[in-house]
Ligand code: PEP
């Protein structure tokens with residue numbers, strides 16, 4: 001980023017202002033400009049600089065990921081893509097049968113949950129493990145969601161069933177193991193549907209943001225990021241949840257940041273504490289795995305919540321509505337109005 005000043009005499013003041021916000025800059029053009037090599041400059045900082053009378057103009061000299069970062073353009077209208085009443089995406093790890101997903105949909109809908117997840121093409125560590133029921137299951141998931149006016153969310157992998165699965169789903173998901181696969185991201189983006197982009201197991205923020213650029217560039221109308229736990233040296237259970245990703249993504253990107261506490265914890269007693277923490281940190285929503293009979297789940301049984309726990313959590317979130325950190329409701333699956341309000345300084 002190159003900040004051109006109206007008067008070279010102002011460069012020490014602006015340089016000092018940047019230092020106080022954690023940005024080193026180099027004085028160039030005989031003091032007439034300041035050069036920042038760090039591309040991760042939050043929009044608030046850019047706005048404040050543009051508003052300073054000493055700043056003549058700001059040029060992007062670095063390769064800023066413009067599509068995902070906050071823009072001046074305002075929210076993209078996305079019609080029905082909203083979290084509605086509850087910021088929860090719930091459902092089983094895998095769609096195990098038509099009846100099972102109907103049962104889960106009916107139950108989740110009765111709690112006011114409007115987003116139904118269900119894996120149909122599973123990426124498993126062990127090749128002998130249950131791999132999902134494929135395109136047919138994606139159709140069951142969609143039918144079950146439609147029956148209650150819910151939105152169906154399922155992962156699209158690089159399998160031959162990807163076209164049929166994405167045809168059936170309202171919202172596509174790119175799993176953590178595929179986040180780095182740029183050709184896959186382009187393919188998923190070309191389906192033209194909103195995409196939830198899981199963070200790779202050890203992906204840097206830059207790799208994650210740039211993966212979203214691939215999706216948006218290829219035609220995805222919208223993305224939501226999802227932190228799902230990172231690979232760390234000594235995980236207490238399955239992964240280590242990086243909650244700092246929540247404020248970071250809220251600052252850097254116009255798109256929602258979700259958290260998946262189920263895959264992070266890998267252990268059902270830890271799921272709800274992490275979900276609460278995620279919402280308290282400002283996550284726009286949480287993705288939680290639940291199952292009518294967790295002990296019998298064909299994948300991720302240990303982390304699945306039973307219906308009772310799911311109901312308790314939904315009730316807890318509903319009762320806290322209005323007191324929880326903004327925004328926990330009315331979140332469109334798009335650059336959020338909140339960001340635009342923030343940008344205008346009208347918090
Ligand atoms: C999932 O959500 O079904 C899943 C496999 O998650 P992840 O890609 O984060 O491991």
Ligand code: MN
Nearest residue numbers: 093289299300
């Ligand atoms: Mn799972």
